[in-house]
Amino acid sequence: MKDNNKTKGQLIQELIKTRGKIANLEVNKSFEKINSMKKEEVINKKISEVFKFKDIPDLEKYAQVALQGKKKVFETHIPRYGKYFKVASYSPRKGYFVTIFEDITRQKKPKKRSRSLTKSSVYC
Numbered sequence: 001m002k003d004n005n006k007t008k009g010q011l012i013q014e015l016i017k018t019r020g021k022i023a024n025l026e027v028n029k030s031f032e033k034i035n036s037m038k039k040e041e042v043i044n045k046k047i048s049e050v051f052k053f054k055d056i057p058d059l060e061k062y063a064q065v066a067l068q069g070k071k072k073v074f075e076t077h078i079p080r081y082g083k084y085f086k087v088a089s090y091s092p093r094k095g096y097f098v099t100i101f102e103d104i105t106r107q108k109k110p111k112k113r114s115r116s117l118t119k120s121s122v123y124c
Helices: 029-035 047-051 059-068 105-122
Strands: 009-016 021-027 072-078 083-090 096-103
Touching: 009 029, 009 059, 021 047, 059 072, 059 083, 059 096, 083 105
Parallel strands: none
Antiparallel strands: 009 021, 009 096, 072 083, 083 096
C-alpha cells in the first residue's frame, strides 16, 4: 500500500459476508497515527475486535461498496471516541474495499460552538 497521503488513514478490508463482519488486511502509517495503534494490533483482526464495536458503524455502506462496487463518500461520528471522520470508500474487487478517512473533529467542533453562540446571542 502506498502511503502518499500523510494525513489520511487508509485501510484495505474484506467484508465477511456470512457474519456481517469486516476484517482488516492492511493499514497505512497515518492510520496508526490517527488511531494511536500499531499495524500489528490491527492486521488480520476484525474491525469489531480492534475498536470494541458491538455494532459496526456504517456497515451497510461498506457492504454496498464491497458487494456492489459502489463508491461512497460520507461523514461519520464515532461517539465512543468523540471523533468525526470524512470517509471515502471504493472496491478494488468484489468482497473487498478500501477505506480512506480523515479526522475532521476540529472542523466539526467549532461549528457546534458557533451555533450555540448564535443561539445564546439571540437571547441577550
